Amino acid sequence: MPEWHESARPTSISTSDSALLDYAILRIRWTWTEWRARMRHECSSCTQGGTIGMLKTKEGGYAPHAGFLASNLRSQARFHDPHQDSVFANSQSVSAYSSWLSTNGSKPPSAASSPRLPGGSAPGEHDLLATMTVHTPDVQLNLPSLVTPRTAQGKRIRYAVYEYQKLIDSSEVELSDYIRMASDIEANYKIFDAFVILHGTDTMSYSASALSFLLEDLGKTVILTGAQIPLSELFTDAIDNLLGSLIIAGHYRIPEVCVFFDNYLLRGNRSVKASSEEFGAFESANLAPLASVGTGIDVVWNEVLRPGLRPFRAHKSLSADVATLRVFPGITGKAIRAFLGPEIKGVVLESYGAGNAPRREDLLSAFREAADRGVVIVNVSQCAIGSVSEIYETGRALAALVSCSRAVPSHRLTSDSFLYSVGIAGGADMTVECALAKLAYLLSKPELTPAQVRKLMGRSLRGELTVHSPAPAYSSPVPASDRLRTLFSRVLECSVPAMGATSSPSNKSQLTLHSTADDLMPEDFDQPWPANLRDAEAAEKAILPYLLGQAAARPNALLDQLISSLDSDATSSDKDQEEARVPGAAVAASPTKVIALLNEPSTPILQTPLHIAVIAGQAHNVDLLLASGASVHLRDRLSHSALFYAARATASETTNDSNLLRIVESLRNAGAHLGEVEIERGDVGVEIARAWKRDDGIAKKLWERAADLQELERAKVALRKFLE
The missing domain is CATH 3.40.50.1170 (L-asparaginase, N-terminal domain)
Known part of the structure; x- marks a missing residue:
């Protein structure tokens, strides 16, 4: 096929x-x-x-x-x-x-x-x-x-x-x-x-x-x-x-x-x-x-x-050598062997309940023969709700197949000594439609072996299956009053200093989540406002984009601290995702508010924290924002992307030429491109003309890295039309 x-x-x-x-x-x-x-x-x-x-x-x-x-x-x-x-x-x-x-x-x-x-x-x-x-x-x-x-x-x-x-x-x-x-x-x-x-x-x-x-x-x-x-x-x-x-x-x-x-x-x-x-x-x-x-x-x-x-x-290739096989009472090994012909490279096996199937030796040997010749078999449930697992012995029999180098009697397939995780790929809670598409996609990549495909079928690449984390320990939610104290302490730390004021630790608020006795008011006067957690979260959504924007412009570690405090689970959540990455794999969102906040406007002209970090020349903050989920495709009210501002930037006291080039490279590597409006209305052409007129070597390099040759030529043509 x-x-x-x-x-x-x-x-x-x-x-x-x-x-x-x-x-x-x-x-x-x-x-x-x-x-x-x-x-x-x-x-x-x-x-x-x-x-x-x-x-x-x-x-x-x-x-x-x-x-x-x-x-x-x-x-x-x-x-x-x-x-x-x-x-x-x-x-x-x-x-x-x-x-x-x-x-x-x-x-x-x-x-x-x-x-x-x-x-x-x-x-x-x-x-x-x-x-x-x-x-x-x-x-x-x-x-x-x-x-x-x-x-x-x-x-x-x-x-x-x-x-x-x-x-x-x-x-x-x-x-x-x-x-x-x-x-x-x-x-x-x-x-x-x-x-x-x-x-x-x-x-x-x-x-x-x-x-x-x-x-x-x-x-x-x-x-x-x-x-x-x-x-x-x-x-x-x-x-x-x-x-x-x-x-x-x-x-x-x-x-x-x-x-x-x-x-x-x-x-x-x-x-x-x-x-x-x-x-x-x-x-x-x-x-x-x-x-x-x-x-x-x-x-x-x-x-x-x-x-x-x-x-x-x-990606422009899909393997057509995939199929689905639904388990039913009375299915025979002969029927399975006929189905798993030599042209088949991958099969989505629809099993009962939590991943169960008959343990008859004729069935298991048919699956084992196919697995031995490199066929990738993925086990998903016939049920609409739920996931496959190995909690039942009949499910463990399937999971053990590929790990066995020789035929094993069916009564021994319940043993915990088998490497169940190396068996038939568990499809977790994937739908049949998704499992079939994912299998066709992975099998079309010649750089992946069948063993690698089996492993990746059980991992989330595009949010297609649920990744179960260890059960968290139960704890009381942080009181709204303490959250507000922390929130407004961040406002003080991120606020723009007065003209001529110097930034020093002594000028920063020392309010923390664990307040000291001096911070506590008598009970009659310690009524928190807003009065509930929902109101506190509403206040955070209104203020935090501004704080992130202010922190993005700072050369210190304030942005790192702010993102870390908002999303303490991001590192552990992303570690598992990074292991699952193959070319084109998306990074799944952790249960955090940070990703949404990073793409909210921080200024009246709709600039995001990424825009602000680029304009301020903060290369480290740009990399941090990109790694945390900031989008490179958002544009401000002037229709400018972060890449446009990065390409037209100039060195200053807070940044140098190498940082400017690094910022452009980071944005391009993350998929940024100049907008059609920026090119067609002459914005890019004007900046290119200025750079070449000044014979500014760094400016030329910035634009050459921000745009490909076709985009540069289109920008010049658009500028000529505008000037005619």
Whole structure:
């Protein structure tokens, strides 16, 4: 059975190749997010089509129709309101609505989304309606823009709809389709901030699992969504699913492949399709949703994976020599041997309960023969909830297989003397869809041996399985009053000193978690405020981003101490994760608030602690922030990334040339790249021109390391156009 490689992809697509699509049109929906000022975030949404974009046929079924989705979205003001003349943009108050109604009340309902003549465009509208460039391995396209109304957070999502010309049903998806999706995301990764994939529901979990492994060191949001009822129907779940996906992709940096359905954002490789009729079609039995949408959007940041420390890339190969085998009462060794043919390299074994299977010698010998010739067998449970384990003797029999160099009678397979951890790979609580995708991914890497693949199948690479830590000792929570004392002592330590003041230990607050007798007030006056732990946490969320920003600019060890005090468990949690890393493995989040806080704005112009550390030239702090989960893809209100500030930096009293170069290298190694807006509007070109005009050797080196040759040339071309 062959492997699918990028070279096996068709070089052209014929419009006559259309077929029924429940997974249909891989449309890449590119979204741009715009702040009230000049800031924009680019976001791409790629869809394989599906029910969401279908129309009813004469026979009463549903089938895809080319171009329908884009035209339908353009006709709905909630998806396209470039001129802000819809009810969504004018209902912030009664007076605003009345004024809009008196001016626009006579217009037909579709007027809000109809195009205007260039001469009648409002300021800035031409920019919003400009075509958007979408890169594919086959061709470069300029597609019309769609722009949502402004959200409650003050942003607008700008996107375009790109349809694959070959339409397929999601039940007919192939490994080559996964690779094409990953390749298209890679081709547009530097241009857009996030990706939304419209996909049929039947195999959405399979695709989400495959993409979670193919997209190595992912630093941006990828969301798969679809619908149970097409967008063309009056009553449909398509509106909530698509609009929710666009809003989450445009507002939050969640560097994972996710599934959004029925107001819940699930980790893609944890999702399974649980219903063919209900709107809540997908479940994640062993991991709570990453986010939920109600009157607001609640993101569980403690569960979100932190971005890796290497540049993003798409792996373009999957082994097709994998299969699933479900254990059932009466299964024979002969049937297993027939199933485990010579072409099979990996098998996902669906066993009973906590990983149990019959201990008959004919079955065990069939598995042993396959394992001896290098077949990787992964044991997962047939149950939706729970994990495989070795607590039952029938489960230990499977675990002992590979460690045995010779046949062992079945009655001896219960002995604890066997190296159970070296047996058939335990799949923990992975779903079958995920285990199959992970096995195909690892077996496609020629540098890995079967033994290494077995070991990695039991480790978390993309948050696909639960890592169990030793049970913690029970202790009382820290009182809210003590937490507040510590919090405000950090405020004093991180606050900007007065002009001319010197920084010395004597000027710092000595309040600690363990207060002295002098710090304690009489009981009647020692009423803490806020009065409960929830209020204390709210105060921390409001203040800590500012403290982290202040600490990031300091040359001392204050940032180390602050992060360490906020996340004392990070080191022990990450140690196990680091052992499991293979190329492209993500770093799982520890149960800590730090990762979310590091990506919160610390200044009024939306600069994060990473921006501040770069501007201050603090190379050590930059490395620390990256290792702690800071994203290199966030931009401030001026649309500048940390890499832009690093490239245009100059030496000062607090930093030198070698530190500047080190900062740029650290950011690039972590996957940072210059933004499309920075290049196209001439910002990069101006800085390059200044560096070359001054003949500044260090400045030239900084820009040459921050951008590749193609980006430098594009920046120069953009500047020339701007000056013409």
